[in-house]
Amino acid sequence: MSDKLVFDLASEVEGSPNVFIRKDWINILDNQNQNYNNNQSVLDTSQLSNSNKYMSYRESYFLMPLLLSLGQTTLPVITQGNVNAGAPGGPDYLTPATTPATKSMDYSIGLKNWFGQMIHSFTLDYNGTTIIQQTPFVNMWNSFKLLTSLSYGDIITQGSTIGFFPDDASAFQYQLNAAASLVGQGTCNNANFRSFAQVGGVVSSQQPALNFNSSNGNDGFIKRQYVTNFDGAGVIGSGGLQYTTLLASGAAGGAGGQGGASSYCNAVWKSYINKKQDQTAAVGALIQCSITAIVYLKHVHSFFNMCPLLKGVFMKIQQPLPQIVS
Amino acid sequence: MTAAVGNSLVTPSSLICTGVQNSIGGVNPIMIASAGFVPSTITTPAGANTPNVSGFNGSSVLLPAYAAGGANVNAAISTIYTANISVGAICLNQSLKSAGAAEGELARSVYLYIPAYTFNPVFEQSYLSSPIKQIKYTDIYQYQVLNVPGGGTGQFNNLLTNGIANIKSVLIIPFYSTGSSTAGTTAIGTIIPNSAPVLTVGGATVSNNTGFLNGVPVWQSPFDPAGCGCTSPLISFSNMNVQISGQNAIYNVQKYAFEEFNNQLYGQNAVNGGMTDGLTSCLIDRFGFDMEYCYYYVNVERMLPVEQSVPKSVQILGTNNSNRAVDLYCFIEYGNDISIDALTGARV
Numbered sequence: 001m002s003d004k005l006v007f008d009l010a011s012e013v014e015g016s017p018n019v020f021i022r023k024d025w026i027n028i029l030d031n032q033n034q035n036y037n038n039n040q041s042v043l044d045t046s047q048l049s050n051s052n053k054y055m056s057y058r059e060s061y062f063l064m065p066l067l068l069s070l071g072q073t074t075l076p077v078i079t080q081g082n083v084n085a086g087a088p089g090g091p092d093y094l095t096p097a098t099t100p101a102t103k104s105m106d107y108s109i110g111l112k113n114w115f116g117q118m119i120h121s122f123t124l125d126y127n128g129t130t131i132i133q134q135t136p137f138v139n140m141w142n143s144f145k146l147l148t149s150l151s152y153g154d155i156i157t158q159g160s161t162i163g164f165f166p167d168d169a170s171a172f173q174y175q176l177n178a179a180a181s182l183v184g185q186g187t188c189n190n191a192n193f194r195s196f197a198q199v200g201g202v203v204s205s206q207q208p209a210l211n212f213n214s215s216n217g218n219d220g221f222i223k224r225q226y227v228t229n230f231d232g233a234g235v236i237g238s239g240g241l242q243y244t245t246l247l248a249s250g251a252a253g254g255a256g257g258q259g260g261a262s263s264y265c266n267a268v269w270k271s272y273i274n275k276k277q278d279q280t281a282a283v284g285a286l287i288q289c290s291i292t293a294i295v296y297l298k299h300v301h302s303f304f305n306m307c308p309l310l311k312g313v314f315m316k317i318q319q320p321l322p323q324i325v326s
Numbered sequence: 327m328t329a330a331v332g333n334s335l336v337t338p339s340s341l342i343c344t345g346v347q348n349s350i351g352g353v354n355p356i357m358i359a360s361a362g363f364v365p366s367t368i369t370t371p372a373g374a375n376t377p378n379v380s381g382f383n384g385s386s387v388l389l390p391a392y393a394a395g396g397a398n399v400n401a402a403i404s405t406i407y408t409a410n411i412s413v414g415a416i417c418l419n420q421s422l423k424s425a426g427a428a429e430g431e432l433a434r435s436v437y438l439y440i441p442a443y444t445f446n447p448v449f450e451q452s453y454l455s456s457p458i459k460q461i462k463y464t465d466i467y468q469y470q471v472l473n474v475p476g477g478g479t480g481q482f483n484n485l486l487t488n489g490i491a492n493i494k495s496v497l498i499i500p501f502y503s504t505g506s507s508t509a510g511t512t513a514i515g516t517i518i519p520n521s522a523p524v525l526t527v528g529g530a531t532v533s534n535n536t537g538f539l540n541g542v543p544v545w546q547s548p549f550d551p552a553g554c555g556c557t558s559p560l561i562s563f564s565n566m567n568v569q570i571s572g573q574n575a576i577y578n579v580q581k582y583a584f585e586e587f588n589n590q591l592y593g594q595n596a597v598n599g600g601m602t603d604g605l606t607s608c609l610i611d612r613f614g615f616d617m618e619y620c621y622y623y624v625n626v627e628r629m630l631p632v633e634q635s636v637p638k639s640v641q642i643l644g645t646n647n648s649n650r651a652v653d654l655y656c657f658i659e660y661g662n663d664i665s666i667d668a669l670t671g672a673r674v
Contacts, residue, residue: 017446017448017449018446019445019446019449020443020444020445020446020449021444021445021446022443022444023441023442023443023444024441024442024444025439025440025441025442026439026440026441026442027437027438027439027440028437028438028440029435029436029437030435030436030437030438032414032435032436033435034414034415034416034434034435035414036412036413036414036416036418037418039349039350041413041436043436043438045438048440048442049671051442053442053443053444054442054443054444054445054668055440055441055442055443056440056441056442056443057440059440059441060438060439060440060441061438061439062436062437062438062439063433063436063437063438063439064413064436065413065414065415065430065432065433065434065435065436066411066412066413066430067410067411067412067413067414067415067416067417067429067430068356068409068410068411069408069409069410069411069412069417069419069422069427070358070407070408070409070410071407071408071422071425071426071427072405072406072407072425073406073407073408073421073422073424073425074405074406075405094387094388094405096387102387103387104387105387105388107359108358108359108385108387108388109356109357109358109359109409110356110357110359111355111356111357111411112353112354112355112356112357112551112553112554112555113551113554113555113556114554114555117353117355117553117554118355118411118413120350120351120352120353121350121352126664126673127671127672127673129673131662131664132465133465135465135466135467135468136351136352136468137352137353137468137553137655137657138466138468139352139353139553139554140353140499140545140553140655140657141466141468141497141657141659143553143554143555144497144499144621144623144657145595146555146609147555147608147609147610147619147621148591148594148595148596148607148608148609148610149595149596149607149608150607150608150609151597151606151607151608151609152609154607155609166555166609167551167555167556167618169556169559169613169614169617169618169619170613170617170618172550172556172559172617172618173360173362174537174559175537176532176534176537181340181341181362182340182341182360182361182362182389183341183360183361183362183549184341184342184343184358184360184547184548184549184550185342185343185530185532185537185538185539185547185549186502186532186533186536186537186538186544186547186549186550187502187536187537187538187544187547187549187550187552187558187559188360188547188549188550189549189550189551189556189618190357190358190359190360190548190549190550190551191359191360191362192359192360193360218551220551221357221359221551225359262431265431265432266431266432269432269433270432271432274428274430274431275426275427275428277425277426283425283426284405284425284426286422286425286426286427288417288427288428288430290415290430290431290432291432292432292433301463301465302463302464302465303461303463303465305463306461306462306463307461308459308461308666308668309443309453309668310459310666310668310671311668311669311670311671312669312670312671312672313666313671314671317438320350321350321413322348322349322350322351322352322411323349323410323411323412323413323418323419324346324347324348324349324354324355324356324410324411325345325346325347325348325408325409325410325419
């Protein structure tokens with residue numbers, strides 16, 4: 001029965017005064033001066049402590065620029081083979097920038113669940129006293145907290161902001177064969193292509209019988225890829241038009257050959273593929289994604305989730321940041 | 327390094343990771359897509375091969391694909407790829423920089439975004455009527471129990487700590503154990519002992535327990551989401567319990583998976599503790615718990631207030647039902663608090 005609710009809504013007094021008369025979003029830089037060679041980020045809130053305003057750390061977030069790169073660092077040695085295969089532009093050559101229809105690398109790489117995986121440990125000094133000690137693997141604990149506290153609605157509303165789309169628990173494969181596999185090694189849940197069971201010979205797939213759901217596409221992975229691999233060269237219709245048709249034009253052949261996409265994405269800091277490079281006889285193929293990652297402080301440590309509005313607080317946040325090579 | 331190797335006329339053969347480097351340790355957040363779906367196996371209604379699905383499934387396009395019907399091919403050809411993720415706008419891997427990696431074109435620094443409020447004076451007065459705010463929060467300690475044997479006989483009974491006050495919960499996250507460097511082979515399906523032998527796969531030495539690189543934890547695999555939400559798959563414990571100061575936290579030893587999920591994990595951190603149908607949260611369901619979200623969690627915060635300041639020991643025990651040897655990453659959550667003057671920010 002909703003009668004009570006209807007009555008309560010009808011009885012509500014309107015026109016209650018505003019609790020706050022102003023809300024300003026402030027952003028401050030960390031102290032690294034764009035240099036992350038020493039694998040850490042140190043950020044202090046001295047600017048905030050002098051602003052004479054109440055800060056809501058519960059709502060705050062890190063904006064963390066990430067650069068994801070995948071490239072051939074050793075070129076294949078082709079000692080024989082047919083001429084076309086071995087020549088630039090032939091089948092052996094990977095040319096994602098000029099022939100994306102057949103040699104796109106866009107879906108070859110992505111990130112695991114949640115941008116906060118970059119934060120392996122964390123230290124917080126409060127007015128000169130360390131109140132949160134460095135503990136390794138906080139990202140594992142935080143992943144568990146997110147998995148148990150978020151709802152499916154949160155995935156829809158926040159998933160693409162924080163890079164959070166959980167992996168399909170049943171799509172994993174396990175490789176322990178003397179012969180190497182196309183999937184990877186050990187436990188693999190990296191198939192981003194969902195296949196379908198064979199129906200009357202019309203559609204076939206590689207999925208063998210009796211394998212439950214193994215290898216049948218990890219939906220979380222492909223959704224995370226969508227967040228980071230927007231490609232201006234993507235085709236948006238049967239007429240062959242590309243996304244760049246709809247975006248503010250940049251310099252012709254802008255960074256990574258993305259043209260208008262680079263101009264648009266750079267202007268609004270939208271995550272996108274910022275470089276695609278063809279393989280030649282001298283250099284390898286390469287793809288890079290520029291990613292605007294957002295990590296809420298309340299997801300990093302419960303202290304921030306419990307913080308009331310505070311004025312005059314000086315905090316120093318230190319995060320060791322990895323640079324990872326696979 | 328991720329190497330793609332092709333050694334047949336048309337079909338590439340393998341995707342191999344030969345090494346992972348992480349400057350500070352910890353998980354590898356990069357995932358390389360499977361190349362498991364190659365163009366030649368997808369057929370149209372007419373039965374003709376369609377080669378244009380390779381781009382969608384990612385890595386298959388990375389593998390050298392020989393022209394069908396070509397004169398001949400190289401017996402084995404490999405292409406070495408390097409994947410890197412760097413914070414900031416500059417790729418910090420020298421190999422990729424030499425290969426032409428560009429700088430990112432979005433933000434170049436880490437920012438903190440935070441809202442600053444200006445009170446209506448009436449409400450500010452009310453807010454500051456009791457300016458000392460106590461913040462009660464939780465923090466964690468992390469422990470590892472390594473190389474618990476598999477096969478249903480591997481038991482663990484480990485003291486994690488001698489004393490932590492105000493313990494809230496204990497979380498066990500299991501991963502396949504990295505194994506050792508003992509040479510030899512073990513047939514698939516057999517019980518993996520503590521010292522699992524290694525295999526050589528495509529030139530890389532892999533653990534016979536994890537199937538991934540020997541000596542490299544599974545949470546550093548670019549193919550496995552472990553450590554970033556998932557555990558290693560199909561790990562379960564029976565006869566499991568957590569002892570706080572020597573007393574069982576679970577009344578009857580947890581024997582079955584549904585007991586752990588229904589009685590311990592379900593509703594933790596969720597809206598209304600999962601008590602209200604139609605209004606709840608949590609993304610781990612029973613199916614996921616059985617398959618690849620094998621989190622073992624026990625809430626141990628129920629105690630009298632007078633006990634909260636007493637340090638207590640934590641011991642975990644159970645039997646590993648997996649056929650793989652496992653490493654247990656254990657987290658103990660404990661309560662903490664500080665008092666702050668909301669007006670000046672001073673710690674009281």
